[in-house]
Amino acid sequence: MDAPDQIFVLLKHAVVSWFPTPVQPWISAVLSIGAILAVYPMIFALTTVIERKALGRIQNRPGPNRVGPAGFLQFAADGIKSLTKEDIVPRAADSVVHFLAPLVVVVPPLLALAVLPVGRNMVALDLPETGLLFFLMVGTAVELGVFMAGWSSHNKYSLLGAMRAIAQLLSYELPLLLSTVSVVMLTGSLSLNAIIGHQSEVHAGVLLGWNVFTPWGAAGAVLFFIAALAEANRSPFDLPEAESEIVAGYFTEYSGFKFALFFLGEYLGLFAVSGLGITLFLGGWLPPLTVLSWVPSWLWFFGKLAVLMGIFIWLRGTLPRLRMDQLMRFAWQFLLPMSLINLLVAALWQYSTPWPHLLRWLPAAILFGIPYLLYHRAFLRQHPPRTYRYAS
Amino acid sequence: MPPEPVLSLAFAIVAGLVLGGSVAAVSCRNRVHAGLFLAVALVGLALVFLRMGAEFLGFIQILVYVGAVAVLIVFAILLTRGSDSAHERRSNAPGIGIGLAVLLWGVLAWGILHRSPGAIATPSPPPSMAVRDLGERLLREELLPLQTVGLLLTAALIGAALIALPEPGISPRPSGSHGSAGTETPPSSPT
Numbered sequence: 001m002d003a004p005d006q007i008f009v010l011l012k013h014a015v016v017s018w019f020p021t022p023v024q025p026w027i028s029a030v031l032s033i034g035a036i037l038a039v040y041p042m043i044f045a046l047t048t049v050i051e052r053k054a055l056g057r058i059q060n061r062p063g064p065n066r067v068g069p070a071g072f073l074q075f076a077a078d079g080i081k082s083l084t085k086e087d088i089v090p091r092a093a094d095s096v097v098h099f100l101a102p103l104v105v106v107v108p109p110l111l112a113l114a115v116l117p118v119g120r121n122m123v124a125l126d127l128p129e130t131g132l133l134f135f136l137m138v139g140t141a142v143e144l145g146v147f148m149a150g151w152s153s154h155n156k157y158s159l160l161g162a163m164r165a166i167a168q169l170l171s172y173e174l175p176l177l178l179s180t181v182s183v184v185m186l187t188g189s190l191s192l193n194a195i196i197g198h199q200s201e202v203h204a205g206v207l208l209g210w211n212v213f214t215p216w217g218a219a220g221a222v223l224f225f226i227a228a229l230a231e232a233n234r235s236p237f238d239l240p241e242a243e244s245e246i247v248a249g250y251f252t253e254y255s256g257f258k259f260a261l262f263f264l265g266e267y268l269g270l271f272a273v274s275g276l277g278i279t280l281f282l283g284g285w286l287p288p289l290t291v292l293s294w295v296p297s298w299l300w301f302f303g304k305l306a307v308l309m310g311i312f313i314w315l316r317g318t319l320p321r322l323r324m325d326q327l328m329r330f331a332w333q334f335l336l337p338m339s340l341i342n343l344l345v346a347a348l349w350q351y352s353t354p355w356p357h358l359l360r361w362l363p364a365a366i367l368f369g370i371p372y373l374l375y376h377r378a379f380l381r382q383h384p385p386r387t388y389r390y391a392s
Numbered sequence: 393m394p395p396e397p398v399l400s401l402a403f404a405i406v407a408g409l410v411l412g413g414s415v416a417a418v419s420c421r422n423r424v425h426a427g428l429f430l431a432v433a434l435v436g437l438a439l440v441f442l443r444m445g446a447e448f449l450g451f452i453q454i455l456v457y458v459g460a461v462a463v464l465i466v467f468a469i470l471l472t473r474g475s476d477s478a479h480e481r482r483s484n485a486p487g488i489g490i491g492l493a494v495l496l497w498g499v500l501a502w503g504i505l506h507r508s509p510g511a512i513a514t515p516s517p518p519p520s521m522a523v524r525d526l527g528e529r530l531l532r533e534e535l536l537p538l539q540t541v542g543l544l545l546t547a548a549l550i551g552a553a554l555i556a557l558p559e560p561g562i563s564p565r566p567s568g569s570h571g572s573a574g575t576e577t578p579p580s581s582p583t
Contacts, residue, residue, distance in 0.1 A: 097428070129523050130447045137451040140459025144431060147466055151424060159470075166463060173459075190523060 005296045008035075009121045032124035036113055043305070044267045045075035051313045058317035078260075085256035090154060093253060097152035102254070102261040104145030109268035112138045116275040117192055119285045119298030131192040132180060135276055139231070142269065143169050146240070146250050149262070153253035161249025164324065165233065165240035171331040172230035172237075176273075178339035179220040179227065182346035183211055183280045196284035208290065210283035215364030216346035221281035223339050225308075228277055230331070232270040234312055236319040239327060274308045275301070334375060341367055406443060409436030418489075423469045431462035448523045 003010075012031050019027045049064065049072055056063025064071035089095055115131050117123040127134050143166055150162020184190060187198045201209045211217030230237035241249030251262040278284060282304055285297035322330070345364045352360045413433030420426040434457040441450035530538055 094422075094425075097425075127447075130451055133448065133451045133455070133523075137455045137459070140455055143459060143463050144428075144466075147463060148428065151466075151470060163467075166467060170460065170463070 005120060005298075007296070008119070008298065032114070036110065036124055040110075040113055040268055040271055041264065043271065043302075044264055045079070047267060047309055048078070048263075049074050050309075051316075054310075054313045055317050058314075082257050082260040087256045087258065088253075090253050092154040094152040094154070097148050098253075101145050101149035101152060102258045102265070104148060105142055105265040106261050106268065108138045108141040108145075109265055109272045112272040113268065113275065115192060116272070116279060117196060117284055118275075118301045119296070122285075122298060123193065126191075126193065128191045128193070130190050132184065132190045132195070132276075135192075135272070136177065136180070139269075139273070140173070142265070145265075149254070150250035153250075155253050157246040157248075157252045158250050160246050161240045161252070164246075165250055167324075168230055168233075168237065168240060168327060168331075171328060172227045172335070175223050175331065175335035175339045176227035176231060178336070179224040179342060180276075180280060182216050182220050182342050185343070185346050186211070186216070186350055192279050192284075195280060196286060199283045200286055202290055208283060208286050208288060210281065210286070210288065212281045212283075214349060215361055215368075216342055216349055217281055219338070219342050219345065219364075219368060221277065223335055223342065224277050224281065225274075227331075227335060228270075228273040229312065229315070230327075232273055233266055234270060235316040236321050237327065238321060239324060242321060270309075270312070271305065274305055274312075278304045278308070337371065338368070341371060402443065406436055406439045409433070409439065424466055427462065427466040427469055430465065431458050434458050434462060448526055 012028070015031060016024050016028050052074070053063040053071065062071075064074040067073045067077045089098055112135050114125040115123065115127060115134050117126075125134075146165045146169070147162050150158045150160075150165070153159075183195060187195045189195065189198075199208065199210050203209055203213075207213070212221045233240050239245075239249075241251070246252070251259060254262060278301060283300075285301040287293050287295060287300055345367050348363050348367075349360060352363070410433050413429045413431075413436055416429040417426045417433060420429060435454060438450045438453040438458070441447075441453055
């Protein structure tokens with residue numbers, strides 16, 4: 001029963017044991033890095049195809065359907081195309097910064113993926129003291145890369161995209177950080193393994209204690225994933241690269257493989273931040289019910305990742321893009337106060353452990369419900385329902 | 393962990409990053425380049441913290457300084473039209489800057505050398521840099537300073553918001569999006 005769960009761990013140990021002892025740590029590290037470099041870009045490739053097909057389905061058209069079975073080898077064709085295209089650098093561009101920017105965008109998400117536990121005993125870089133902090137630190141480095149790309153291209157659309165991106169990334173980082181803080185408060189640790197371990201206690205005999213099953217966890221997960229979408233520049237928060245407004249935003253002046261690197265970095269960032277959300281709120285590699293614990297742990301993690309990707313694709317096909325002022329107002333006037341309230345709710349939950357379970361949900365409902373209703377009323381007063389004179 | 397030699401390869405790399413980054417930051421003609429080199433120097437400083445075992449400080453250094461401060465500096469340079477100044481003079485008064493740097497260095501060196509000689513030879517055990525201990529200290533012993541700093545930052549934030557607010561007496565400029573650019577005619581309301 002344990003074999004399928006630990007198959008990759010056992011495989012790695014077997015490979016490492018072939019080598020002499022002094023080089024074993026190096027081989028172990030190389031294997032972990034190799035696994036990350038192989039698995040996530042492969043998921044990226046599959047996601048692009050599935051996304052294009054799903055968007056096509058939503059928009060009532062077939063999507064890619066020529067390359068391979070049902071168009072599923074489209075990613076290979078795209079990869080070969082972007083590798084063989086000419087690499088164009090504008091004459092006015094700052095060539096060194098222009099060259100470095102894609103690297104600064106791609107490397108941080110890869111580093112962040114290294115600290116995510118993807119299964120039992122499966123984490124490439126275990127930081128027992130500061131795992132979560134490492135993840136958040138690495139995520140901020142992307143902003144500099146985006147700026148470098150936008151500024152060095154010497155193009156007004158690139159610069160506009162970079163300015164939008166920086167404003168958006170800085171604003172949505174606050175709710176993202178604050179909603180992770182509630183998890184840290186309740187777990188008492190910054191280690192991602194400890195956070196998963198804290199969610200493994202069993203309630204009512206069958207249900208595992210995922211954080212999303214608590215009021216602060218449910219609200220925190222919603223806030224986290226909204227902010228995560230914005231951090232990953234995903235629709236409906238894709239203003240920095242809004243095709244219909246500013247060409248391709250900060251990577252307008254990139255072509256060929258550098259363009260592909262930006263694309264890759266964006267999806268890797270989305271995987272990383274979704275993986276963090278899974279770890280913090282959705283139980284990491286834990287099953288939801290105890291009877292399902294025979295399913296291998298890594299399958300749970302990647303299954304949850306696949307479900308989240310499906311939801312994000314669905315959102316992208318459904319929601320229109322926000323306007324810049326709506327974007328900023330949403331972050332500062334709604335998400336930020338709500339995530340501060342969430343901290344209060346988390347503290348109340350912590351100190352009300354002796355209460356009966358249903359009574360513990362009451363303060364959370366009041367604390368979230370009343371501000372939400374007030375906000376809703378104020379919003380309706382500012383923006384009364386639209387009337388369409390000719391379209392109705 | 394075995395005792396490292398003072399001039400190990402890792403130290404050389406980190407020192408190179410810090411020194412190279414800061415020298416380039418003050419000598420670059422292009423101000424955006426200077427800002428980016430400043431970010432390199434700040435990453436180097438974070439690596440210095442990490443080498444001393446202060447994981448928390450190192451990560452926070454990158455989180456705050458590289459993720460926020462460096463980006464804001466670079467943007468401020470960009471928005472104030474300082475980035476196109478390739479032919480500007482190097483500095484208005486380099487002597488003052490160099491003098492200040494030498495003075496600061498002198499004060500620091502004096503301070504280090506005039507500690508009791510034994511303090512350098514037999515260093516006291518370094519204070520714990522574990523995140524848990526840092527948190528306990530911040531929220532128990534140093535609670536008042538922490539709250540004061542928080543209040544200061546809140547005041548600064550409110551001040552910034554006040555400055556950014558539109559002044560009540562001045563009506564906001566009409567948006568020139570109706571195609572009547574450069575004329576004095578008030579924008580007619582579109583029907």
